[in-house]
Amino acid sequence: MTKINIISGFLGAGKTTLIKKLLKEVYQGEKVVLIENEFGEIGIDGGFLKDAGIQITEMNSGCICCSLVGDFGRALKDVMEQFSPDRIIIEPSGVGKLSDVVKAVKDVQFDSTVELDSYVTVADANKCKMYMKNFGEFFNNQVEYATTIILSRTKNIKQEKLEEVVKLIREHNKEATIITTDWEQITGTQIVAAMKKDNSLVDELLKASDICPECGHHHEHHHEHAHGHEEKECSCHEHEEHHHDHHHHDGEECSCHHHDHHHHHADEVFTSWGKETPHKFEKTEVENALKALSETDEYGTILRAKGMVSGADGNWIYFDLVPGEYELREGAPEYTGRLCVIGTNLSEEKLEKLFHIS
Incomplete structure (x- = not known):
């Protein structure tokens, strides 16, 4: 079984x-x-x-x-x-x-x-x-x-x-x-x-809930499956790892603006930004970046950030961020550095500058 x-x-x-x-x-x-x-x-x-x-x-x-x-x-x-x-x-x-x-x-x-x-x-x-x-x-x-x-x-x-x-x-x-x-x-x-x-x-x-058999959404969902229209694809992603609550801020309220969504696909509300990078980071550099993502709305409304990057001292830096808190830790080497940020109204140009993506 x-x-x-x-x-x-x-x-x-x-x-x-x-x-x-x-x-x-x-x-x-x-x-x-x-x-x-x-x-x-x-x-x-x-x-x-x-x-x-x-x-x-x-x-x-x-x-x-x-x-x-x-x-x-x-x-x-x-x-x-x-x-x-x-x-x-x-x-x-x-x-x-x-x-x-x-x-x-x-x-x-x-x-x-x-x-x-x-x-x-x-x-x-x-x-x-x-x-x-x-x-x-x-x-x-x-x-x-x-x-x-x-x-x-x-x-x-x-x-x-x-x-x-x-x-x-x-x-x-x-x-x-x-x-x-x-x-x-x-x-x-x-x-x-x-x-x-x-x-x-x-x-x-x-x-x-009378769910549509075509995609699993309610029948009043905006996509028209049965009338020959092309189904909009969405790209969803997310996972989490350890959190030891090393850094805390008041995460109870945020500046999100999606209070009244009804029957949307995830990609109509959320945006993801993901990159690979060989850049070697100072630990303080990563921490400052996470602090900026956590405490300002300059880069968009950040709901999740995660990654593993090569450290300037030879150790690898793994990080996780959710609203109001973030964590850094050491981890095993990966084939290259990887970053992912999820949220709404993301500024990709500013994120690339923040994480030294050329």
Whole structure:
């Protein structure tokens, strides 16, 4: 029996960190295939999970919610045939809608040896309110269709704020199990037990939402699938790694201007900028760049920045940024430096200057 787990979450929520914990503490000994869907031009996360012994299929060419009928369905079947895995973990784009992913997985014709095990959303407790306000079409969908919602970064959150976050989530999903305890205090086994909640709620939501069979969007979606019009492709990407909260700013509110989006493709709202670079960076140089991205709107509204670059001292610098916080750490050498920034109204020219892209 092959079990399929969908682990969704908005940009920078901590999906990859959760997956690593589950692989280490629960799924050891299983043959696991991770299918990642990226939003952007440069695949960043493929290298982060190599040491876990996981086969990764990155689909940089298209958004999971638009490509599922073709590429994604084929990818799933190829995985089954090539690897005969015990488990498939699907990590959708951070700007993908969970309803689209669930619908598309259900549409793939599997035999009786495949079981949909769980639909999970990882949500940053410090940013739920802000993301609901500014990117509700995408963030709220991930909350609404999850059977388990795992809050990240709850270690130092104030009790009243945590309770407010749970209340906000309950307004969108009354039935899901919500994990609020800091991940360091509970085991992967405890998390998996919560993830095994019955999926009937999702089935009911999918039925009630009258989703278009062509692309997984609601029937009132603006794209016209049945009238000979060319479907607009979208390019989605995102992944996350370690976050140790080294640098904090007030991330509760942001200057985003997408408060009222209805049935959009991700590429109608979000933009990605990705580059490869051989430039050797001073650590202070990278930190100053992240500080500029985090504290100003000069480069656009930055929702996620990630990369690995060669350091001037011979060490490699890995970095992650989400609104209000960023982290630098040392990492293993890569074949070349890679950068990716995701947000809205990005100034590519200024980003190229900031990161010395000639």
